[in-house]
Amino acid sequence: MNSPSGTGAAGGVGAAAEGVPAVVSSRFEVAEGHTLVGYKTSGSYRGYEALRAVLDMAPDAVTAQVKDATLLGRGGAGFPAGVKWGFCPPGVWPRYIVVNGDESEPGTFKDRLLMERDPHQLIEGCLIAAYAIGAAQVFLYVRGEMPHAQERIAAALNEAYEANLVGQNILGTDFSVDIVLHWGAGAYIVGEETALIESLEGNRGMPRLKPPFFPAAKGVYLQPTIVNNVETLSNLPWLFNHGVEAYRAVGTEASPGTRLIALSGHVNRPGVYEVPQGTTTFRELFEAEHYGAGIRDGNELKMFIPGGASAPWFFPEQVDLPLEGRVVGGEGSMLGSGAIVVMDHTTDAVRACLRVVRFFARESCGKCTPCREGTTWEEKILQRILDGHGRPSDIDLLLDVADNISPGPYPVAADPANGLDAVPFPPRQTTICPLGPSSVAPITSAIRRFRHEFEARITRRDPIPVTAEPVLVGAGAPADEVSDGAPDAASDGASARLRGTFDSGAPAVPADGPRVMSLGATPGTDAPDPGGSEPAEVRDAGAEDASPAAEEPTRKRGSFDV
Amino acid sequence: MARFTPENEALAREVIARYPRPKSATIPLCHLAQEQDGYLTEDAMAHVAELVGCTPAEVLGTASFYEMFKLHPVGKYCLNVCTNISCQLLGGEELLERAEERLGIRAGGTTPDGMVTLEDVECIAACTEAPAVQVNYRYVERITPEQLDTLIDDLRAGRSEVPPHGTLGTTRQRTAGRLANVTPPEQQGEPVWIARHRVAAEASGTGETS
Ligand SMILES: Cc1cc2nc3c(=O)[nH]c(=O)nc-3n(C[C@H](O)[C@H](O)[C@H](O)COP(=O)(O)O)c2cc1C
Ligand code: SF4
Ligand code: FES
Numbered sequence: 052m053n054s055p056s057g058t059g060a061a062g063g064v065g066a067a068a069e070g071v072p073a074v075v076s077s078r079f080e081v082a083e084g085h086t087l088v089g090y091k092t093s094g095s096y097r098g099y100e101a102l103r104a105v106l107d108m109a110p111d112a113v114t115a116q117v118k119d120a121t122l123l124g125r126g127g128a129g130f131p132a133g134v135k136w137g138f139c140p141p142g143v144w145p146r147y148i149v150v151n152g153d154e155s156e157p158g159t160f161k162d163r164l165l166m167e168r169d170p171h172q173l174i175e176g177c178l179i180a181a182y183a184i185g186a187a188q189v190f191l192y193v194r195g196e197m198p199h200a201q202e203r204i205a206a207a208l209n210e211a212y213e214a215n216l217v218g219q220n221i222l223g224t225d226f227s228v229d230i231v232l233h234w235g236a237g238a239y240i241v242g243e244e245t246a247l248i249e250s251l252e253g254n255r256g257m258p259r260l261k262p263p264f265f266p267a268a269k270g271v272y273l274q275p276t277i278v279n280n281v282e283t284l285s286n287l288p289w290l291f292n293h294g295v296e297a298y299r300a301v302g303t304e305a306s307p308g309t310r311l312i313a314l315s316g317h318v319n320r321p322g323v324y325e326v327p328q329g330t331t332t333f334r335e336l337f338e339a340e341h342y343g344a345g346i347r348d349g350n351e352l353k354m355f356i357p358g359g360a361s362a363p364w365f366f367p368e369q370v371d372l373p374l375e376g377r378v379v380g381g382e383g384s385m386l387g388s389g390a391i392v393v394m395d396h397t398t399d400a401v402r403a404c405l406r407v408v409r410f411f412a413r414e415s416c417g418k419c420t421p422c423r424e425g426t427t428w429e430e431k432i433l434q435r436i437l438d439g440h441g442r443p444s445d446i447d448l449l450l451d452v453a454d455n456i457s458p459g460p461y462p463v464a465a466d467p468a469n470g471l472d473a474v475p476f477p478p479r480q481t482t483i484c485p486l487g488p489s490s491v492a493p494i495t496s497a498i499r500r501f502r503h504e505f506e507a508r509i510t511r512r513d514p515i516p517v518t519a520e521p522v523l524v525g526a527g528a529p530a531d532e533v534s535d536g537a538p539d540a541a542s543d544g545a546s547a548r549l550r551g552t553f554d555s556g557a558p559a560v561p562a563d564g565p566r567v568m569s570l571g572a573t574p575g576t577d578a579p580d581p582g583g584s585e586p587a588e589v590r591d592a593g594a595e596d597a598s599p600a601a602e603e604p605t606r607k608r609g610s611f612d613v
Numbered sequence: 614m615a616r617f618t619p620e621n622e623a624l625a626r627e628v629i630a631r632y633p634r635p636k637s638a639t640i641p642l643c644h645l646a647q648e649q650d651g652y653l654t655e656d657a658m659a660h661v662a663e664l665v666g667c668t669p670a671e672v673l674g675t676a677s678f679y680e681m682f683k684l685h686p687v688g689k690y691c692l693n694v695c696t697n698i699s700c701q702l703l704g705g706e707e708l709l710e711r712a713e714e715r716l717g718i719r720a721g722g723t724t725p726d727g728m729v730t731l732e733d734v735e736c737i738a739a740c741t742e743a744p745a746v747q748v749n750y751r752y753v754e755r756i757t758p759e760q761l762d763t764l765i766d767d768l769r770a771g772r773s774e775v776p777p778h779g780t781l782g783t784t785r786q787r788t789a790g791r792l793a794n795v796t797p798p799e800q801q802g803e804p805v806w807i808a809r810h811r812v813a814a815e816a817s818g819t820g821e822t823s
Contacts, residue, residue: 109810145801157697157736185807187794188633195644195681196693196737196750201782209784212791219793225805227793231631232786236640237680239735253639253665255678272634272798315699315740322741360698360736390740392699406701410735416678 074289074309076325078169087210090171101291113183120295126280129376138267139275145187146275152193153242157360158390161311162281166200170207176284181228195235239414244278257418258484303329316393318343334370350395353519358387361489364496383464383473396519400501404493405433411490422487425456441509457488461495615650616660635665647779652683688723688730690768693747699740
């Protein structure tokens with residue numbers, strides 16, 4: 052039972068679509084892919100050949116190729132790696148590289164696979180980067196809670212040192228660099244690059260204020276330091292084997308190459324998939340047989356997180372967006388760490404929101420007040436709402452606390468049914484690092500769409516109605532505008548709500564009447580299982596007469612300040 | 614109790630030698646101490662401080678920041694149940710409750726026999742394999758409620774292959790005599806291969822310097 056690593060029997064791992072090159076995942080299913088021999092004899096290129104080629108190039112030329120390829124950082128911010136390398140101030144030595152293997156953003160599962168299954172690929176990537184920028188040392192910072200990854204990397208490094216691939220005069224050249232394996236000890240915030248550096252120096256993992264100094268100028272020991280994500284560096288061997296052109300042939304102009312996407316939650320085939328950036332859409336990931344294969348049990352999609360817990364949520368209207376950082380950013384969220392969490396219509400928005408917020412409250416490092424106090428209050432308020440002790444003013448209080456962490460309109464997806472536009476990414480912050488503002492993402496996302504669920508938690512005794520359908524804000528709308536089995540007039544094909552089973556488009560519920568949430572005017576029919584501890588999914592088909600507006604005096608249009 | 618044994622002290626010195634500044638070895642050394650004793654003792658922190666050249670309070674200051682360092686004894690097995698979003702969606706919170714019930718303790722507690730400490734943890738990077746738990750940070754993925762029961766019974770009975778709490782990666786990086794160039798930053802200059810290319814570029818009049 053103690054499976055050392057994460058292949059799902061039911062899910063997939065690796066490149067799935069035909070015609071998509073396996074840039075980083077080609078050895079995921081190779082039993083000996085983690086050994087030096089395995090690395091040299093299997094996969095989509097021969098191991099350490101790229102290093103040989105690179106050692107014949109000028110270091111600047113290596114950086115130039117990485118720039119030309121537009122290798123975007125895969126750790127969250129999506130910054131081009133080659134450009135970042137170029138930020139090291141000229142003539143300042145020594146320089147260091149820190150590899151960010153602290154993977155802990157909820158929903159994210161890819162760096163652990165890369166470290167466990169293809170450690171030599173990462174090591175070769177580190178060597179190429181070290182050669183290019185002139186690093187004296189590479190620190191490979193692996194999350195503490197990943198002993199198997201630590202073992203695989205330690206074994207690979209020992210092999211590589213023995214084979215003269217790391218250390219003194221690598222492959223007989225004048226290139227010398229050490230790669231040091233370092234483990235963390237359990238703290239999400241250490242994934243933030245300046246906190247990572249503090250931690251590496253032996254301190255509490257608290258972020259440094261930036262500006263003035265970014266790690267590329269003053270990082271470890273206040274020396275120029277490049278922090279790159281595991282997946283970012285793992286792209287380099289393939290890139291230097293197959294060339295910039297082949298790399299750019301995949302994906303789009305702005306986002307070339309592939310990405311590992313961890314698809315989790317309510318899909319039939321959760322898994323880690325290598326997909327082309329920019330061209331793949333969320334819908335394809337959710338529906339295609341070789342990816343998610345549809346929402347579980349033929350359920351409706353309610354919402355999804357497109358880029359890890361820090362990302363504002365998306366809804367059925369956004370499923371046709373491509374996995375392209377700029378597009379997703381403009382629509383109010385981010386691709387972040389390549390973690391997509393799918394939630395079907397049975398998901399309780401309040402409960403999901405609390406869980407994500409609780410994460411940030413627990414992981415706040417405490418260095419700045421808005422985050423330390425604000426996340427604590429957010430959690431407390433949400434917890435009491437969930438427990439049935441909420442106060443009518445709590446929803447606005449939540450938004451007010453959130454506004455003190457991230458002032459102004461917070462990035463959020465468009466809500467066409469209510470005529471609300473998207474607020475583009477990124478959020479503003481009153482804090483030292485983006486963790487505090489990240490805690491606001493689930494709150495604004497969930498309240499904007501599912502305010503009625505929060506209100507119901509506060510005002511009702513009955514099981515909480517949970518559906519994929521937001522209730523219209525200021526719901527004086529005629530019933531036929533609210534929703535039914537067919538895309539409504541306002542939405543064209545692209546923004547049509549998904550319903551029913553994903554592929555058939557068939558309604559999952561009989562469309563025998565407009566489905567209006569009954570909030571308060573509760574016919575006895577919607578308390579199916581009073582004993583159930585699970586929040587019941589309640590649909591109130593045929594409740595034409597329900598008039599949420601009359602029952603909910605606190606809800607007002609535009610109260611959500613975007 | 615529990616300064617480093619001579620073998621572990623030798624190991625500690627090898628670890629320190631990998632870093633340009635000794636204090637960087639604080640976290641690895643705290644892990645080593647925890648591997649030796651099952652948790653992080655005061656004596657061990659004092660010893661770490663001596664070895665890396667800081668005060669015991671600084672070591673405590675660092676160690677107390679990190680979840681994995683236990684300043685009090687814990688069970689032989691730490692059972693970590695992930696309840697974060699991907700796992701929550703597939704029953705992680707229910708699994709935690711079930712574990713609490715079966716063990717008769719709350720998350721954070723240790724069974725009276727000292728075998729199992731139960732923890733409610735944040736995402737452990739197994740989200741596509743949810744719900745996931747760890748035993749001393751070794752994964753059990755897509756676990757069913759019944760499998761969790763069996764796992765708990767096995768742990769209480771000591772039937773587990775997993776090394777006791779404190780031991781992480783069992784393969785160590787071996788660096789003794791192999792390191793190329795670890796020196797404090799102030800003793801490091803421009804790397805040779807960079808200098809070589811810079812000189813060549815300057816000679817041919819084409820180069821920018823990096
Ligand atoms: C709160 C927080 C947590 C982060 N966690 C991680 C992480 O676990 N892994 C990671 O690679 N980057 C993480 N990042 C992003 C890093 O700060 C940094 O941008 C990244 O490692 C740079 O690598 P890249 O340019 O190759 O993407 C985090 C950022 C923040 C603000
Ligand atoms: S925003 Fe939160 S996590 Fe970031 S520095 Fe401030 S207190 Fe720490
Ligand atoms: S949410 Fe449980 S492993 Fe990621």
